[in-house]
Amino acid sequence: MLKQKLADVFNEPGCEKNQAKSDKDRKKGCTVKGLTPGAAAGGCAFDGAKIALQPVVDAAHIVHGPIACEGNAWDNRHAASSGPELYRMGFTTDMSELDVIYGGEKKLWKAIKEVIAKYDPPAIFVYQTCVPALIGDDVIKVCATAAEKFGKPVIPVNAPGFAGSKNLGNKLAGETLLDYVIGTEEPDDARPTDINLIGEYNLVGELWQITPLFDELGIRIRAGITGDARYHDVACSHRAAVNMLLCGQAMMNVARKMEERWGIPYFEGSFYGIEDTSASLRTIARLCVQQGADADLIERTEALIAREEARCWERIRSFTPRLQGKKVLLYTGGHKSWSVISALQEMGMEVVKSSVRKATDSDKSKALELMDGDAEALVGAIPNPEMYRMLRAGEADIMLSGGRTQFVALKARTAWLDINQERNYAYAGYDGMVELVRQMDKAVNNPVWQRVRRPAPWDADFTGFDA
Amino acid sequence: MTIYPPANVLVQKKACSVNPLKSSAPLGAAMAFMGMDRCQPLFHGSQGCTAFGLVLLVRHFKEAIPFQTTAMNEITTILGGIDNVEQALVNVAKRAKPALIGICSTGLTETRGEDVAPELRLIRQRNPELQNTAVVYASTPDYVGGMQEGWAKAVSAIIEAFVPARNQAAPLTPIRGQVNILAGVHLTAGDLEELREITDAFGLEAIILPDLSGSLDGHVPDTYCGTSYGGTSLEDVACMGASVATLAFGEHMRKPAEDLEAKTGVPSRLVLNATGIEGCDRLMVMLSEISGRPIPPRFRRQRSQLVDAMLDAHFHFGGKTVVMAAEPDLLLAYSTLFNDLGAVIPLAVSTVSTPSLQRVPAATVQIGDLEDLELGAKEHHADLLVTHSHGRQASARTGIPLYRVGFPQFDRLGSAHRATLGYRASRDIVFEVGNLFIEAMPNHLLRHGHDEHGDHSVHHEGACGCPGTLEASHGCSHSASC
Numbered sequence: 001m002l003k004q005k006l007a008d009v010f011n012e013p014g015c016e017k018n019q020a021k022s023d024k025d026r027k028k029g030c031t032v033k034g035l036t037p038g039a040a041a042g043g044c045a046f047d048g049a050k051i052a053l054q055p056v057v058d059a060a061h062i063v064h065g066p067i068a069c070e071g072n073a074w075d076n077r078h079a080a081s082s083g084p085e086l087y088r089m090g091f092t093t094d095m096s097e098l099d100v101i102y103g104g105e106k107k108l109w110k111a112i113k114e115v116i117a118k119y120d121p122p123a124i125f126v127y128q129t130c131v132p133a134l135i136g137d138d139v140i141k142v143c144a145t146a147a148e149k150f151g152k153p154v155i156p157v158n159a160p161g162f163a164g165s166k167n168l169g170n171k172l173a174g175e176t177l178l179d180y181v182i183g184t185e186e187p188d189d190a191r192p193t194d195i196n197l198i199g200e201y202n203l204v205g206e207l208w209q210i211t212p213l214f215d216e217l218g219i220r221i222r223a224g225i226t227g228d229a230r231y232h233d234v235a236c237s238h239r240a241a242v243n244m245l246l247c248g249q250a251m252m253n254v255a256r257k258m259e260e261r262w263g264i265p266y267f268e269g270s271f272y273g274i275e276d277t278s279a280s281l282r283t284i285a286r287l288c289v290q291q292g293a294d295a296d297l298i299e300r301t302e303a304l305i306a307r308e309e310a311r312c313w314e315r316i317r318s319f320t321p322r323l324q325g326k327k328v329l330l331y332t333g334g335h336k337s338w339s340v341i342s343a344l345q346e347m348g349m350e351v352v353k354s355s356v357r358k359a360t361d362s363d364k365s366k367a368l369e370l371m372d373g374d375a376e377a378l379v380g381a382i383p384n385p386e387m388y389r390m391l392r393a394g395e396a397d398i399m400l401s402g403g404r405t406q407f408v409a410l411k412a413r414t415a416w417l418d419i420n421q422e423r424n425y426a427y428a429g430y431d432g433m434v435e436l437v438r439q440m441d442k443a444v445n446n447p448v449w450q451r452v453r454r455p456a457p458w459d460a461d462f463t464g465f466d467a
Numbered sequence: 468m469t470i471y472p473p474a475n476v477l478v479q480k481k482a483c484s485v486n487p488l489k490s491s492a493p494l495g496a497a498m499a500f501m502g503m504d505r506c507q508p509l510f511h512g513s514q515g516c517t518a519f520g521l522v523l524l525v526r527h528f529k530e531a532i533p534f535q536t537t538a539m540n541e542i543t544t545i546l547g548g549i550d551n552v553e554q555a556l557v558n559v560a561k562r563a564k565p566a567l568i569g570i571c572s573t574g575l576t577e578t579r580g581e582d583v584a585p586e587l588r589l590i591r592q593r594n595p596e597l598q599n600t601a602v603v604y605a606s607t608p609d610y611v612g613g614m615q616e617g618w619a620k621a622v623s624a625i626i627e628a629f630v631p632a633r634n635q636a637a638p639l640t641p642i643r644g645q646v647n648i649l650a651g652v653h654l655t656a657g658d659l660e661e662l663r664e665i666t667d668a669f670g671l672e673a674i675i676l677p678d679l680s681g682s683l684d685g686h687v688p689d690t691y692c693g694t695s696y697g698g699t700s701l702e703d704v705a706c707m708g709a710s711v712a713t714l715a716f717g718e719h720m721r722k723p724a725e726d727l728e729a730k731t732g733v734p735s736r737l738v739l740n741a742t743g744i745e746g747c748d749r750l751m752v753m754l755s756e757i758s759g760r761p762i763p764p765r766f767r768r769q770r771s772q773l774v775d776a777m778l779d780a781h782f783h784f785g786g787k788t789v790v791m792a793a794e795p796d797l798l799l800a801y802s803t804l805f806n807d808l809g810a811v812i813p814l815a816v817s818t819v820s821t822p823s824l825q826r827v828p829a830a831t832v833q834i835g836d837l838e839d840l841e842l843g844a845k846e847h848h849a850d851l852l853v854t855h856s857h858g859r860q861a862s863a864r865t866g867i868p869l870y871r872v873g874f875p876q877f878d879r880l881g882s883a884h885r886a887t888l889g890y891r892a893s894r895d896i897v898f899e900v901g902n903l904f905i906e907a908m909p910n911h912l913l914r915h916g917h918d919e920h921g922d923h924s925v926h927h928e929g930a931c932g933c934p935g936t937l938e939a940s941h942g943c944s945h946s947a948s949c
Contacts, residue, residue: 035514035538037551038558044515062483066574066609068491070484072519075857076526076877088860094484095610100578110482118485130513130575131610134544161513162541162575388691407531411687 002133002158009171014256035165041404044161046129047073048169052251053125053157053176055201055226056234057081060121062091064108064139065129069161070094080205082228086121095131104137112146112154123153123181123231133160153231155180170199170250177225177234178257185235187222192292194222194240195284196258198266199251202227206428210271213308213429217301219284225254238262241291242284244269265290271428273339274312278305312430316346319437324348326444329396331355331382331405332419338366340400340419343433345370352396353379388412398444413452415443469806473825474815474832485838486857488792489818490874492607492617493571494520495652497534498874499621500569500603502650502677504698507565509555511537511548511583512573516609526877528683533694535559539575548576552583553590560600563693566701567601569621574609601701603628613818614874615719615794618652622676622723626730629704633732639709646757647710647733648675649724651717653797653873656684657886665750665889668765669758674703674710685883707731712757714738716888717796718823739823741888742800742896743807744773750889769890776894777808780901784808787904788847792816792840792854793873795823800887801853801872802827804896814843816854837861851903868903 043051046069054061054077063070074090081087093099093107112124124146128139143156159172195214200207207227214221223229223237238258243266245255255266265287269280285293285301327350330337337354344351351371356364356378364378371377382390384405391399391412399409402420409416417440419427427436455462497508497520510517517536524532537551552570559568572583584604591597605624607617633639646666650659659680666673681697688696707713708731715724716738724735736753740746747770751762787810791802795817802812806828815829816839824832833839837854841861844852852858852869856876862869876882886892 035536035540036554036558037537038509038535038555039562040514040536040538041518042514043518044513047515047518066491067484067487067489067613068493068516068519068574068609071487071489071613072491072494072523074487075860076522085860090484090486090857092484092487093482094487094489095574097608097610100574100610107482112483114481114483115485130544131578133541134575134578160541161515162539162544164540165514384693385691403525408691411531411691413687 002160002163005158005172005175006163006168009168009175009253012171012253012256014252043166043169045159045163045165045169045172046127046161048166048171048250049157049159049173049176050127050169051077051166051201052170052173052199053226054087055079055081055224056123056125056229056231057087058084058121058230059123059125060086060089060091060115060119061125061127062093062108062111062115063127063129064093064095064104064111064132064137065127066095066100066131067092069127069129078204079201080203080208080228082208084230086119089119091115100131100135103135104132105142108132108137108139108142109146112142112150116150116152121152121231123155125155125157125176127157128160130160130162133162153180153184153235167250171253174251174254178254181231181234182254182258183235183238183262185232187236187239190222190239190241191220192241193217193219193288193297195219195242195244195288196223196225196237196240196264197221197227197244197246198225198255199246200224200227206271206432209428209432209435210277213281213304216304217281217285217297219288219297225251238264240264241293242266242287244280244284246270271432274309274343274430274433275339277429277433278309281305308430312434313346315434316343316437319441320347322441322445323437325350326397327352327395329353329387329390329399329401331387331399331401338363338370340436341367341370343437347437351377353377353382353390355379355382357381384408398440400440413449415446415449417443469811469828471806471828471830474827474829476820476824476832477834478820479834479836481835484836486836486841486860488816488836488840488854488857489613489794490523491520491609492612492614492620493573493609494523495614495617495619496571496605496607496621496624497569497617498524498614498652498679499618499625499677500567500571501532501682501695502679502698503567503569503625503695504681504700505566505692506695506698507533507535507559507563507568507693509535509537509559509568509570510573511552511570511581512539512575514538516573516575523875523877527875528685528883529880530683530685533563537576544575544579547579548581549583549586549590552586553594556590556600556602557594557596560594560596565600565694567603569625570602570604571607571617571621572605573607577606577608577610601629613794615652615717615796615821616819619719619723622649622720623726625676625704626707626723626726629701630707630727630730631705632730633708638732641711641733642672642706642709643711644670644758645672645674645706645710647707647713647727647735648673649713649715649720649727649735650675650677650679651715651720651796653717653794653800654679654888655883655885656680657884658888658892660684661886661889661892665766666754668763669754669760671754671758674707675699676704676707679883683883685881708733712736714753714757716741718799718821719796739826740796740799740803743804743893744770744777744890745807746800746803747773747890747893766890769894773890773894773897776897780897781808783901783904784810786811787850788813789851789853790814790816790840790844790847790849791829791852792835792837792858794818795821795827797873797887798832799823799827801896802829804893805853805900808897810851813847813849814840816840816843841865850907851900868907870900870903 070092140156143154147154159169222240223233245268270276285297391414398415400419500508514536521534537555605621656679678699682695713735728735741750789810812829816835855873858869
């Protein structure tokens with residue numbers, strides 16, 4: 001069962017990367033190299049599945065497994081809800097040694113029953129994990145029986161950790177939605193300006209940086225898949241007019257299969273950076289009109305874009321006096337890093353190095369153009385010791401990177417800002433870009449750096465106290 | 468103080484744990500390994516086992532956490548993961564050059580029943596790259612116990628691997644004044660700093676195992692380091708057999724202490740609790756006996772400060788209803804202190820049934836989760852919740868303030884430095900919690916100058932021991948009502 005699913009998601013025809021592979025490589029899955037023991041980082045498939053589904057905020061999410069899978073991880077993400085809080089509660093069968101010996105199906109059944117009795121959620125997602133998968137607990141069967149008996153959706157999420165990486169878990173979560181949720185209910189208010197945002201999880205509430213724009217244009221989010229989602233909305237999401245696919249290829253399967261099954265056109269877009277935000281809004285408007293929305297939507301969208309872009313650039317420029325001349329080390333995957341570079345340069349900041357580890361060729365050439373052809377400034381992976389050396393030596397005033405290198409910067413006593421793209425970027429839309437700049441100002445201009453970099457009185461390079 | 472009979476420990480009857488209190492055993496083991504110098508903890512499991520634990524530790528300590536994984540997948544799990552262990556060891560040794568790699572197993576690898584320990588010798592023989600890196604293996608299935616149990620297993624594994632057994636023919640000459648301290652998971656980096664100061668003051672030289680105060684005390688090293696930086700060195704561990712005594716902190720350190728004593732003959736003593744006046748007194752007497760020195764004046768002063776803190780704070784603690792949730796030994800520490808001051812604990816929740824729980828002064832001890840805590844708080848109209856940061860949801864829903872203790876504390880700074888051990892730390896806890904109670908008092912009581920008293924029904928005359936006519940030197944500030 002899981003094997004078929006894996007073959008299916010590895011075969012995703014909508015994924016460019018996948019289609020570029022040989023048949024042999026495709027079978028190996030998305031992480032072609034495989035995970036290297038002793039040199040792997042990141043979450044497992046279960047982690048990825050949970051990330052992708054937990055933002056269904058009114059559902060209960062039960063983890064079937066020993067304590068580590070939920071006990072070490074519950075309520076640890078920043079997917080925000082505008083209402084229900086049930087998704088933040090941790091539910092787990094907390095399997096004991098006896099459960100491992102005798103099997104955990106009965107305990108899971110009882111757990112589902114208890115959760116329904118106490119919390120009565122509109123739906124329950126049940127996550128399979130490694131240990132019960134290994135001992136052969138049939139989560140799919142237990143869920144099917146429970147759904148029938150209790151008369152509500154009980155959805156098995158078959159993505160045990162050992163199946164693969166976090167990214168794979170995202171994909172399997174998408175398959176789960178396609179198999180059990182999307183299209184299972186009918187809305188009574190479908191409009192040609194209804195859209196779904198696929199692969200958007202409303203991390204740190206970034207969705208709400210975009211919704212005012214949609215509201216103004218009369219565009220309605222039918223469902224976030226799954227950011228700030230209600231179960232009912234996801235179940236009805238097949239009646240949306242347009243699908244926007246965010247965050248790269250992880251949920252490509254959902255977008256493509258929804259097009260296949262319900263004829264919903266989709267496009268890949270991003271609300272990260274000014275150019276991408278505008279482009280995404282334009283595409284949404286165009287596709288909505290194509291799906292029957294009033295043609296004036298396009299004009300209204302253009303007017304909004306012109307106004308917001310001007311306002312955004314003006315606000316960014318207002319930071320110039322505080323940020324001009326500051327040196328930035330930009331350490332992201334490199335995907336779309338050029339759009340950050342252009343904003344930084346607008347304020348007169350100097351990008352000393354930008355990593356292009358995972359960048360596409362077009363990303364690279366755009367970045368290179370912005371960097372005046374300085375190929376040496378575009379780098380691959382920087383090993384931590386070298387990164388530490390650069391920052392300690394003051395080669396940059398601030399590093400923008402993901403959480404993994406946070407302490408390299410801080411221990412080198414250098415300003416740091418989290419702009420992790422793997423978690424779908426926390427600074428969305430026009431306001432988000434201004435917010436990013438504001439945060440950067442706050443970080444790099446904090447007087448703390450002068451204080452913590454000063455040698456101690458007993459150090460050889462101590463030069464005396466302030467006058 | 469309520470004298471309770473041995474606690475009534477209720478087992479968990481629910482199938483679904485709601486809002487878990489427990490973190491996993493491998494995480495406890497890996498955290499213990501972080502207390503070893505230049506160590507790289509390695510989880511033998513799927514990469515998620517590592518990632519979840521790593522993220523939680525980063526959020527708690529706000530430090531880089533160098534955990535690695537053997538990255539098991541379905542096939543390697545079924546066929547056996549020794550190759551993955553070998554690759555991981557070689558890769559880690561090459562890249563991070565640690566002095567020690569501490570392996571902890573997980574539910575995944577234990578379900579198959581993989582026996583890694585005997586293979587390690589062969590792996591070392593095959594890979595000369597490992598000659599400068601020691602390796603230790605702790606068996607810590609996720610489905611047995613919580614952090615406390617995993618931590619203890621790691622300490623036992625370190626003792627088993629690196630403490631030389633006593634040579635009957637030529638026993639080591641004990642080093643005068645050297646003591647072993649087996650630190651439990653309930654002790655913070657701040658506690659261990661305190662403990663070292665205390666033992667120093669008695670003229671004792673302590674080998675602390677494991678020593679988080681060397682590695683996860685939030686300091687800024689001079690160079691980049693890809694392993695733990697600081698902690699117990701293997702050289703120190705090798706010397707433990709020459710100590711005159713071993714002090715083991717927490718019931719869960721009993722087994723490691725027995726292991727150490729059996730191996731070295733060094734007599735061990737168990738410090739069940741070093742929080743609150745009774746526990747601190749016992750610790751002082753113990754150290755005085757071991758060192759042959761009187762209790763230094765500074766601790767007599769600190770004890771006096773604690774007594775005074777208790778006098779000032781008992782107004783606020785007296786009659787308060789507190790529900791708590793923590794691993795057994797931490798629960799014992801806090802519940803004892805609260806009970807000493809007159810707080811009533813109708814319900815304490817813990818993770819596993821251990822002898823420590825018998826001593827917890829609570830009407831009921833439930834093996835359970837934070838849902839049990841929340842329901843108990845509502846049922847008993849609690850004034851305060853005491854548990855780790857995950858109690859924040861229960862606190863928000865019930866409106867009852869939360870006092871954060873233990874692990875994890877991801878929404879607070881400086882958790883590693885918050886101490887529970889000794890007179891000073893006990894005094895500070897008394898003040899912190901007392902202030903929470905004061906803050907929760909209704910305004911009309913504060914306005915009338917009653918803020919010195921926790922309970923408005925207390926008569927002021929005599930209640931604080933001050934006479935009706937008050938002199939400034941008495942130090943009582945509620946002169947309006949006295």
